[in-house]
Amino acid sequence: MTLRDLKPGQKGIVESLAEGDPSLLSRIMALGIVPGEQLEVLRDAPLGDPMQVKAGTTYISIRRVDSQLINIIPNV
Structure with a gap:
């Protein structure tokens, strides 16, 4: 499951980052999206x-499209 699959209000733990553009993955990690971090989807744009x-x-x-690179373990 990826971050893209979560709906607003759902939470998950970052399991890993998929292979992709190294500079994009570096920027994602610089934002605090690293394995073990809990993420919560707040809302989608209109x-x-x-x-x-x-x-x-x-x-x-x-x-x-970038959220597909973030593998998630959903919180139940």
Whole structure:
């Protein structure tokens, strides 16, 4: 499951980051999205892109295409 699959209000733990552009993965990690971090999807933009995510105390807007690179373990 990836971050893209979560709906607003759902939470998950970052399991890993998929292979991709190293500079993009570096930027994602610099925002605090690292393995073991809990993420919460807050809302989707009116047209569906980007989505707003909370990582710790940081609010992040991330494109849906980039959210596919973040593998998640959903919180039940």
